[in-house]
Amino acid sequence: MADKTLDAKGMNCPLPILKAKKALKDVPTDGTLEILATDPGSVADFEAFCRQTGNELMEHSEDGGTYRFLIKKTA
Amino acid sequence: MSAEEKSMSIIVTKGSLDWAYPPFILATTAAAMGLPVTMFFTFYGLPLLLKDLKLQLTAAGNPAMKMPMMGAHMGLPNLLTAVPGVDAACTKMMKNLMSKKGVAPIEELRELAVEAEVRLIACQMTMDLFEYTLDDMIEGPELGGAATYIEVATQSDINLFI
Numbered sequence: 438m439a440d441k442t443l444d445a446k447g448m449n450c451p452l453p454i455l456k457a458k459k460a461l462k463d464v465p466t467d468g469t470l471e472i473l474a475t476d477p478g479s480v481a482d483f484e485a486f487c488r489q490t491g492n493e494l495m496e497h498s499e500d501g502g503t504y505r506f507l508i509k510k511t512a
Numbered sequence: 513m514s515a516e517e518k519s520m521s522i523i524v525t526k527g528s529l530d531w532a533y534p535p536f537i538l539a540t541t542a543a544a545m546g547l548p549v550t551m552f553f554t555f556y557g558l559p560l561l562l563k564d565l566k567l568q569l570t571a572a573g574n575p576a577m578k579m580p581m582m583g584a585h586m587g588l589p590n591l592l593t594a595v596p597g598v599d600a601a602c603t604k605m606m607k608n609l610m611s612k613k614g615v616a617p618i619e620e621l622r623e624l625a626v627e628a629e630v631r632l633i634a635c636q637m638t639m640d641l642f643e644y645t646l647d648d649m650i651e652g653p654e655l656g657g658a659a660t661y662i663e664v665a666t667q668s669d670i671n672l673f674i
Contacts (some may be wrong), residue, residue: 447614448614448616449613449614449615449616450537451537451540451541451544451616451621452614452616454541454544454545455540455541455544455624457544458544458545475614476614485545486544486545489545489546490545490546
């Protein structure tokens with residue numbers, strides 16, 4: 438169970454990233470943020486976001502057009 | 513600033529609805545990724561700082577602007593773009609399309625940029641030229657000139673002109 442869930446479904450670039458960055462502020466260090474999105478571009482973008490910010494992308498999956506990301510706040 | 517930290521600057525020179533997107537998308541995203549960002553607003557980019565944004569679009573001189581319509585992509589011949597009301601209709605169509613596709617309005621991206629402490633510099637010369645004052649602008653921009661920008665640029669890893 439993630440510490441926080443962000444529903445970014447229907448949002449287009451760059452909103453899922455911007456909202457995730459804001460949501461991470463409410464997550465404790467070593468806590469997790471779950472993000473749900475429908476933007477197919479968010480897959481590559483969350484990978485890049487995590488590499489750049491030093492947070493850990495623990496999981497990502499896709500189910501029926503909805504992408505799910507689990508980010509561990511390590512930075 | 514740590515040695516590892518990268519930074520970015522953008523010169524914003526265009527103020528139509530479509531061209532307002534690239535600088536604000538890149539500035540907000542870079543800020544979200546931890547980069548200090550500076551935006552320098554000059555010439556037609558300056559009105560993007562106005563309190564009241566009335567962004568418009570024109571298909572004139574832009575053969576690449578084709579909107580998805582009834583399963584096809586439709587452009588507009590230059591001649592028709594001169595007809596009164598056509599730019600307004602194009603603007604409305606683009607805004608509807610953006611809202612349908614979940615693209616943020618520029619107002620929202622601009623607010624997020626301010627919130628993320630993106631440094632906003634309004635070109636003093638353009639302010640004088642087009643007779644604007646800081647009272648016309650949102651809270652946040654500072655005034656500066658070419659030297660102010662160049663100083664920022666020499667310290668930035670990424671410098672974009674849009």
